[in-house]
Amino acid sequence: MELFLTFLKAFAVGGAICTIAQLLINYTKITSGKILVTFLLAGALLQAFGLYQYVVDFAGAAATFPISGFGYLLAKGAIEGAKEGLFGAITGGITAAGAGITAAITFGYLFAVIFKVRSKKN
Secondary structure, eight states, X not given: OHHHHHHHHHHHHHHHHHHHHHHHHHHSOOOHHHHHHHHHHHHHHHHHTTOHHHXXXXXXXXXXXXXXXXXXXXXXXXXXXXXXXXXXXHHHHHHHXXXXXXXXXXXXXXXXXXXXXXXXXX
């Protein structure tokens, strides 16, 4: 039963984040890029005030996987790095998110090599 509740919480939080994004896409003229940046900044700001950690503790990976989770990770790394000084604050976010950044670059390159890349026709 505990596993079912874990999945239910993850589905509810992840679904809520995706629903908000889909509503923004459907009912506003905000571009997808601006929505991504908004979610990233929202995750970073919520973590800066210590609020996103509660969402992560409640929902687990459902809160860390979306782009808002990336913002949370950057802010968390910067906050922890700030304990070592200004340089730590600057490099802390990149250090914390290094694995994700590396994976994104690596897989992006591999998919560009494997598949035929072309511009989307308007």
